[in-house]
Amino acid sequence: MSQHRITRRATQRVMVDGIAIGGGAPIVVQSMTNTDTVDAQGTAQQVFELAQAGSELVRITVNTPEAAAQVPAIREQLDRMNCGVPLIGDFHYNGHRLLTDFPECAKVLGGYRINPGNVGRHRKGEDQFAMMIKVACRNNKPVRIGVNWGSLDQDLIVRMMDANARLAQPLDAAAVMREALIVSALDSAKRAEELGLRHDRIVLSCKVSEVQSLIMVYRDLAKRCDYPLHLGLTEAGMGSKGIVASTAALAVLLQEGIGDTIRISLTPEPGGDRTQEVIVAQEILQTMGLRSFTPMVIACPGCGRTTSTVFQELAQNIQTYLRAQMNVWREQYVGAEDMTVAVMGCIVNGPGESKMANIGISLPGSGENPAAPVYVDGEKVVTLRGANIAGEFKLIVDSYVARKYAKRTATA
Numbered sequence: 001m002s003q004h005r006i007t008r009r010a011t012q013r014v015m016v017d018g019i020a021i022g023g024g025a026p027i028v029v030q031s032m033t034n035t036d037t038v039d040a041q042g043t044a045q046q047v048f049e050l051a052q053a054g055s056e057l058v059r060i061t062v063n064t065p066e067a068a069a070q071v072p073a074i075r076e077q078l079d080r081m082n083c084g085v086p087l088i089g090d091f092h093y094n095g096h097r098l099l100t101d102f103p104e105c106a107k108v109l110g111g112y113r114i115n116p117g118n119v120g121r122h123r124k125g126e127d128q129f130a131m132m133i134k135v136a137c138r139n140n141k142p143v144r145i146g147v148n149w150g151s152l153d154q155d156l157i158v159r160m161m162d163a164n165a166r167l168a169q170p171l172d173a174a175a176v177m178r179e180a181l182i183v184s185a186l187d188s189a190k191r192a193e194e195l196g197l198r199h200d201r202i203v204l205s206c207k208v209s210e211v212q213s214l215i216m217v218y219r220d221l222a223k224r225c226d227y228p229l230h231l232g233l234t235e236a237g238m239g240s241k242g243i244v245a246s247t248a249a250l251a252v253l254l255q256e257g258i259g260d261t262i263r264i265s266l267t268p269e270p271g272g273d274r275t276q277e278v279i280v281a282q283e284i285l286q287t288m289g290l291r292s293f294t295p296m297v298i299a300c301p302g303c304g305r306t307t308s309t310v311f312q313e314l315a316q317n318i319q320t321y322l323r324a325q326m327n328v329w330r331e332q333y334v335g336a337e338d339m340t341v342a343v344m345g346c347i348v349n350g351p352g353e354s355k356m357a358n359i360g361i362s363l364p365g366s367g368e369n370p371a372a373p374v375y376v377d378g379e380k381v382v383t384l385r386g387a388n389i390a391g392e393f394k395l396i397v398d399s400y401v402a403r404k405y406a407k408r409t410a411t412a
């Protein structure tokens with residue numbers, strides 16, 4: 001897949017354990033565990049699974065002394081699993097105490113997330129914020145100052161609402177709320193720098209759960225600073241609603257060159273796979289042509305010509321296979337993630353779509369000749385028949401990858 005030319009807004013570059021955020025670097029995909037961090041083994045396993053799915057940063061909750069005490073063990077377990085993904089500690093309310101009392105936790109984390117609305121109120125809050133920033137400075141750790149409209153600094157919003165009410169033409173409450181989010185982020189970043197945190201160690205986010213508000217907040221925030229921005233629709237929801245809402249918001253901002261790292265905050269269905277949020281984030285970036293992660297499958301939706309489920313099952317089979325194989329191909333070949341594979345259901349658009357993909361197969365629709373022509377780089381190379389079409393097609397894909405893409409060297 002060719003990379004789409006979107007003009008990226010210039011931002012400062014922040015390094016998180018070797019991962020670059022901003023400054024023209026590829027947009028970083030991140031995720032968050034939902035395990036109890038006290039369960040070091042379970043948390044390490046989920047971090048590993050998220051990293052295997054493609055999460056380049058993984059955030060973990062650090063909310064109690066018991067959780068903070070286990071962070072070094074989680075890092076050690078991941079290192080034993082040969083998983084170097086940076087861990088970001090998520091701190092609320094008592095982060096100042098945990099970072100101070102558990103210096104090894106503060107040391108092994110790749111960075112800290114601090115929510116200005118949850119550090120405390122008045123002078124106490126200022127002191128506790130300062131404690132966390134000083135720990136970050138001492139350990140040379142980047143900090144995401146993450147404002148959320150569900151936990152916005154109440155003193156700030158009251159002051160701004162009161163000031164707005166005294167205006168001759170007051171703004172509506174939603175506009176004041178949006179401005180308060182931005183002010184909280186920018187003022188906190190300014191304070192962090194006054195306390196000694198370098199400008200290139202700060203990432204900002206201002207998360208809301210409503211699409212249009214998120215777009216307006218980030219457009220404004222992007223005009224007022226050069227910090228890298230973390231995008232995400234908070235509390236996006238479950239299933240298709242969460243996916244659609246997140247895509248609707250983030251696609252607009254990314255198209256405008258806003259955003260340096262993203263997370264899709266999906267609520268998992270009971271027993272659901274946490275890695276879905278990683279896959280959705282990757283697919284947003286890849287379908288927009290901003291990054292490539294795994295070969296893309298083009299498949300038709302089906303119609304009355306395709307009453308058989310054969311092509312649906314094959315499309316699912318091939319998509320699952322390509323994602324699994326990409327973990328192998330990534331280590332062996334350069335560029336396999338850019339490949340497109342078409343799995344089509346009948347002769348209407350099947351041959352045409354197959355010819356435009358790197359590899360394509362056009363299955364027979366209802367009543368059509370029971371044969372499946374395969375196209376490679378626009379040319380028909382074979383016609384498959386019989387019960388093992390899926391297996392034979394996978395072999396063709398494997399052969400194509402080995403032939404088409406350069407072998408990865410130690411320096412590639």
